[in-house]
Every structure is written in C-alpha cells, then in structure tokens.
Amino acid sequence: MDAVEDIPVVKDVQKKTTDALGKFGLGIPSMPRVQAPKPSPRPAPAPKPRVEETPVVATPEAGHSPALKEIWPGLDKASASYLGTPYVWGGATHQGIDCSALTQNTFSENRVKIPRVSRDQWKTGDKVENLREGDLIFFNTMGAGVSHVAMVVNAKEKKFIHASSSKGVMYADLDNKWFGQRYLGARRVVR
Numbered sequence: 001m002d003a004v005e006d007i008p009v010v011k012d013v014q015k016k017t018t019d020a021l022g023k024f025g026l027g028i029p030s031m032p033r034v035q036a037p038k039p040s041p042r043p044a045p046a047p048k049p050r051v052e053e054t055p056v057v058a059t060p061e062a063g064h065s066p067a068l069k070e071i072w073p074g075l076d077k078a079s080a081s082y083l084g085t086p087y088v089w090g091g092a093t094h095q096g097i098d099c100s101a102l103t104q105n106t107f108s109e110n111r112v113k114i115p116r117v118s119r120d121q122w123k124t125g126d127k128v129e130n131l132r133e134g135d136l137i138f139f140n141t142m143g144a145g146v147s148h149v150a151m152v153v154n155a156k157e158k159k160f161i162h163a164s165s166s167k168g169v170m171y172a173d174l175d176n177k178w179f180g181q182r183y184l185g186a187r188r189v190v191r
Contacts, residue, residue, distance in 0.1 A: 068134055068190050074110040075134050079151055079161045082106075082169040089165075099149050099163040103136055106151060107189060114189055118149040125189040131155040134190050137174065139182040146184060 079102065081094070088096025092105060100118040107114050114124050114136075122138050131137070132155045139148040150162030150172070158174035172179060 068132070071110050071112070071190055072133055075106055075151070076153060078109040079106040079153065082163075083161075083171075084168060085163070086168045087163050087165045097163050097169065102161070102163045102169060103149050103151050112189060119146040121149050122146045122184075122187065125187040126191070128186050128188045131158070131174075131186055132188070135186045135188050137186045138184040139179060140184050141182055148182075152186070 082097060082102055082105075085094050086096050087098060089098050090101075091097045092101035097105070100116060100121060103118075103121060104114055104116055115121050118138065121136055125136070128135060131152050133152055135152045135155070137150050137152060137160055138146050139150070140146065141148045148162070150160040152158075152160050153171065159171055160174060161169065161171055163169050164172070174180065174183065
C-alpha cells in the first residue's frame, strides 16, 4: 500500500502549500512517511429477520358485524400465511407477492372478491374513519395518488399487514411517521 504522501492528490496539495509558504520565507519541515491504516476485518452481519414484529392480533369486538366476526379468523390466517414472503412487483404467490395481491388473495381465500390493483381496491367497499380489523388502508407512496394497500390486523393498536417493497410481507404500525405522512384513508370491504 502506498504511503499517504505518495498519493497524487496529497503530493499536489503539499507542493502548492510549500510553494505558497515559500513566498513568505516560511518552510515546511519534512514529515515522516505515514502508512495508511489497514482496514480491520469485520464479521459478517447477522441476517435480519424478514418479520420485524408480531403484533397481538385482535379479535373483532361484539359491536362488529356478524359477517366480519365470521370471516375474520380466515382473513387473519390467510394474511399471516404470507409473512416473510418476498416482495415481487406483480407477484401473487407465496414465492413473491405485491401489496395488492396480498390483500386480494387474503380476501379471495375467504370467498370475498376484490379488484387486483390498489387504486381499484380504493374504490371498493365503504370509506371509513374508525378502523377495525379487516379494513383496507391506502397510502400515497409515490406522490401520485393510491400506490400502496394494507390490511388492518389490530385496530386498537393500529397494526396492519402489508407487502413492503424492501422487506417483504410484514406487520407495521400506522403510527409510524413514514406511513402516517402517506396515509390516504381506509375502505371497509366486509360490513
């Protein structure tokens, strides 16, 4: 490995500094050669788990509709079966899935048909303010309207499941600043 003073940029700076100081009758004492430090080997980082947290999944309360109480266990089970599945744009299987296929498959496995893409899912069901389990929530992640969808799994704790483009299918929190800034609203498919 070259000494630091042998690097062309360092040589150039030293020469210009010496020339400038020489004009004023000042010199630079010779400096000892310095070797650049060798990087220390780093251990390989431990692999990160695909699922960052597992929230307590809620059971719909008595005030929720009979239809939701009947279908919720299936929705919860279907969506959770995708945890850790990698994100694949246009994917719709346990080998790779995108956000809207996750919600479509979850509902489809429970005999509820919803459209394939998030912007069409945004037009499905009823707009709601107070979240409950099974509601679809929508985000503007690209600055051009609906571009991401997720499903509420615990309304009280504001937890949802979604297909993250960087981490795959995972649970997340609506109180997270990133999601909060991009949240558009919710739709209720099952009344």
